[in-house]
Amino acid sequence: xxxxxxxxxxxxxxxxxxxxxxxxxxxxxxxxxxxxxxxxxxxxxxxxxxxxxxxxxxxxxxxxxxxxxxxxxxxxxxxxxxxxxxxxxxxxxxxxxxxxxxxxxxxxxxxxxxxxxxxxxxxxxxxxxxxxxxxxxxxxxxxxxxxxxxxxxxxxxxxxxxxxxxxxxxxxxxxxxxxxxxxxxxxxxxxxxxxxxxxxxxxxxxxxxxxxxxxxxxxxxxxxxxxxxxxxxxxxxxxxxxxxxxxxxxxxxxxxxxxxxxxxxxxxxxxxxxxxxxxxxxxxxxxxxxxxxxxxxxxxxxxxxxxxxxxx
Amino acid sequence: xxxxxxxxxxxxxxxxxxxxxxxxxxxxxxxxxxxxxxxxxxxxxxxxxxxxxxxxxxxxxxxxxxxxxxxxxxxxxxxxxxxxxxxxxxxxxxxxxxxxxxxxxxxxxxxxxxxxxxxxxxxxxxxxxxxxxxxxxxxxxxxxxxxxxxxxxxxxxxxxxxxxxxxxxxxxxxxxxxxxxxxxxxxxxxxxxxxxxxxxxxxxxxxxxxxxxxxxxxxxxxxxxxxxxxxxxxxxxxxxxxxxxxxxxxxxxxxxxxxxxxxxxxxxxxxxxxxxxxxxxxxxxxxxxxx
Numbered sequence: 079x080x081x082x083x084x085x086x087x088x089x090x091x092x093x094x095x096x097x098x099x100x101x102x103x104x105x106x107x108x109x110x111x112x113x114x115x116x117x118x119x120x121x122x123x124x125x126x127x128x129x130x131x132x133x134x135x136x137x138x139x140x141x142x143x144x145x146x147x148x149x150x151x152x153x154x155x156x157x158x159x160x161x162x163x164x165x166x167x168x169x170x171x172x173x174x175x176x177x178x179x180x181x182x183x184x185x186x187x188x189x190x191x192x193x194x195x196x197x198x199x200x201x202x203x204x205x206x207x208x209x210x211x212x213x214x215x216x217x218x219x220x221x222x223x224x225x226x227x228x229x230x231x232x233x234x235x236x237x238x239x240x241x242x243x244x245x246x247x248x249x250x251x252x253x254x255x256x257x258x259x260x261x262x263x264x265x266x267x268x269x270x271x272x273x274x275x276x277x278x279x280x281x282x283x284x285x286x287x288x289x290x291x292x293x294x295x296x297x298x299x300x301x302x303x304x305x306x307x308x309x310x311x312x313x314x315x316x317x318x319x320x321x322x323x324x325x326x327x328x329x330x331x332x333x334x335x336x337x338x339x340x341x342x343x344x345x346x347x348x349x350x351x352x353x354x355x356x357x358x359x360x361x362x363x364x365x366x367x368x369x370x371x372x373x374x375x376x377x378x379x380x381x382x383x384x385x386x387x388x389x390x
Numbered sequence: 391x392x393x394x395x396x397x398x399x400x401x402x403x404x405x406x407x408x409x410x411x412x413x414x415x416x417x418x419x420x421x422x423x424x425x426x427x428x429x430x431x432x433x434x435x436x437x438x439x440x441x442x443x444x445x446x447x448x449x450x451x452x453x454x455x456x457x458x459x460x461x462x463x464x465x466x467x468x469x470x471x472x473x474x475x476x477x478x479x480x481x482x483x484x485x486x487x488x489x490x491x492x493x494x495x496x497x498x499x500x501x502x503x504x505x506x507x508x509x510x511x512x513x514x515x516x517x518x519x520x521x522x523x524x525x526x527x528x529x530x531x532x533x534x535x536x537x538x539x540x541x542x543x544x545x546x547x548x549x550x551x552x553x554x555x556x557x558x559x560x561x562x563x564x565x566x567x568x569x570x571x572x573x574x575x576x577x578x579x580x581x582x583x584x585x586x587x588x589x590x591x592x593x594x595x596x597x598x599x600x601x602x603x604x605x606x607x608x609x610x611x612x613x614x615x616x617x618x619x620x621x622x623x624x625x626x627x628x629x630x631x632x633x634x635x636x637x638x639x640x641x642x643x644x645x646x647x648x649x650x651x652x653x654x655x656x657x658x659x660x661x662x663x664x665x666x667x668x669x670x671x672x673x674x675x676x677x678x679x680x681x
Contacts, residue, residue: 107581108502112510115495115556118487122551123517126525126532133527191418205667206422210429212663212670214610216628217652220635221428224435224645230444232431238447266425272674325521328612332632346613349523354617359527366524373521 134363151364158352163365166343167372173259173344174323180263181319182312185270190300192271193278204272211268219332222261223248226333254338258330262323270315277311278304313384317377324373345369429656436460436653440639440646459650466637466647469623470654473630480542480626481608484549488604489597491550496559497589501568511560514553526617533618544618545626549608555600562596563589599673602666609659627655 092100134151136144155163192203210218225232226247234244247257281304289299327346334342345365353362434452435443442454464470498504499511529548538544570592571584579587590597612628619625625633634651637644663670 105502105504108498108504108507111498111502111585112495112507115491115553116510118491118547118551119514119517119553122529122548123520123525123553124513126528127517127520129528130524130526138531188418188421191414194414201667203418203422204671205664207425208667208671209660209663210425212606212659213429213656214612214628214631214659216610216612216632217432217656218428220631220648220652221432221435224649225428225431230446230448232448235447264424265428266421269674272671276675321521325523328628331612332635335635346523349526350613350617353527354530359531363524363527366521366526369521370524374519377519 130363130366133359134367136360138359139357147360151360152368154358154361155364155368158361162340162343163345163348165340166345166348169255169341169343170324170326170345172255173262173326174320176259177262177323178316178319181267181270182315184263185267185274185315186312188266189271189274189278190304192275200275204275207266207271208268210265215328216332218265219261219329222329223333226257226261248334249338251339251341254334254342258333258342261333262326262329267319269318273311273315274308277308281307309384313380316380316384320376320380321373324369324376345372429660432649432656433653435645436649438646440644443645444642459646460654462644463634463647463650463654466644467630467634467651469625470630470651472623473625473627474654476542476625477609477627480545480549481605483546484608485601485604487550488552488555489601492555492559492600493563493590493593493597494585495556496561497563497585499556499560500563501571514556517553518557523613526614529614530617539618540620540624541618542624545611545615548614549611552604552607555604558600558603559593559596562593566592595672598666598669602662602669603673606659606670631655 133144135146135148137147137150138144188203188207192200195203228234228244228246228249231247233247237243237245245253248254285303285307286299289303294302325346326344327350330342330344330347331350337343337347346369349362349365349369352358352365434449436459437452437455437457438449439454439456439458442449499507525548533539533544538547566589570588574584574588610628611626612632615626615629616632619629622630622633631648631651634648635643637647639647
């Protein structure tokens with residue numbers, strides 16, 4: 079009897095109320111657990127991104143209704159103040175190309191150098207390289223500004239030791255961009271060192287032993303075993319440093335606060351100036367989307383170019 | 391003859407080996423000095439009275455070390471203590487929210503099945519590529535309409551939306567054995583009980599890395615606090631330290647005061663790093679897992 083009702087119950091289609099109850103019982107906890115994150119994500123990321131996209135086609139001022147202006151903001155982005163944004167794009171690309179290349183190479187070499195060391199000296203050097211990275215970039219930039227000081231700076235002191243003339247590191251428009259770039263290059267790429275040495279450490283010793291039996295030189299081992307096996311780490315780091323260099327702001331804000339002519343304008347400093355000093359929200363939003371587009375394009379190209387074709 | 395050949399070969403090999411070893415150490419020490427020099431210079435300048443800092447050649451060792459800059463820092467920037475408190479408050483609140491929210495949703499995305507799960511996770515992941523500068527303008531407009539400009543809540547609330555932690559916790563919780571949860575459920579544990587008694591304790595290593603990652607990230611955050619905080623007493627530490635540059639002494643920046651402020655701001659993070667180094671480096675590694 080009980081069995082018959084159970085069967086009947088199971089074969090009978092559920093009514094809508096039961097169905098909802100059933101759904102909640104089955105999946106409710108999953109939704110409940112993602113709800114808090116989903117709420118903050120929607121409120122502070124998803125909606126602002128969509129809204130920013132809308133604003134990039136509008137003229138938004140305080141106390142007035144937003145007005146649709148089509149692509150005007152995008153063309154304004156390039157033409158206002160006699161095209162300073164174009165200079166900012168050029169400067170940022172210059173900065174990105176040099177710092178990403180330098181960071182990857184320096185990271186690769188230093189990670190390789192600390193690889194053969196014992197456990198404790200490895201930990202020591204990794205910590206020494208990583209220490210500046212936990213310090214706020216504002217503070218690091220302040221120190222660099224002080225070291226770049228024309229009169230009393232440490233760098234001109236070093237130059238003086240070898241008989242050089244003092245250089246106006248941050249005041250000379252021909253040099254300022256190079257100085258900003260130099261300060262980034264001389265800051266050891268901590269993330270690259272940590273990730274490269276982790277990747278190198280996880281390569282099985284057997285590969286090298288097999289290569290040694292075949293009589294491979296250490297350069298050959300490096301080229302044919304190490305480099306291919308850490309390719310995915312390299313790809314990650316290239317994208318990571320590219321994004322970081324496109325978004326550079328703190329360093330520039332401290333080193334050259336008002337800019338040295340147009341020679342030290344960067345993309346994010348332009349967004350900051352347009353949006354929050356001149357309150358031209360539309361133009362700032364348009365420039366932010368141009369930055370987004372640039373980052374996305376470069377990342378896709380890098381993925382295509384560096385993706386490993388060989389699976390090990 | 392043969393033994394002699396091997397012998398001479400061996401002695402000929404040894405010097406190059408030594409040479410390589412020495413070269414390696416020189417390279418490591420030189421790069422370490424370059425890497426740590428700004429940190430060293432930061433502390434030397436912070437402890438040297440401005441008067442002794444601005445001269446050529448500079449003293450390479452802190453021969454004039456004194457605490458006078460720190461005393462003057464609190465005279466010239468009386469809000470310094472408040473900045474530190476503000477930074478601590480915002481970072482601790484943001485970290486607290488992240489530990490709970492990210493573990494909850496990371497758990498759901500890793501272990502629960504529900505319609506739309508992969509879609510939601512995909513959308514969250516895809517926004518990792520979007521530069522944070524994109525959201526500046528609308529977030530500012532909303533903050534303004536909510537009347538939160540110049541309020542620490544304006545820094546805390548958007549900080550809770552950082553999606554990286556969700557990804558990190560999902561990756562970690564996926565590696566935990568599902569049998570434990572099932573056993574707990576059979577023993578009559580509720581869903582919240584499973585989360586609280588099984589998932590949370592087992593995630594402790596990942597939580598440590600997440601907490602440090604989030605804390606450091608927001609401790610050093612600059613652009614957004616710079617935009618929304620206006621009164622000096624509401625600044626967070628990085629914004630406050632940047633504003634120290636305006637302190638002048640007889641027409642030139644007062645380097646002693648600026649660097650005393652910078653030293654005090656850098657110190658907690660340095661101590662924190664040296665104490666929890668393993669977790670810091672773990673966080674960097676876990677963060678790159680996706681690759």
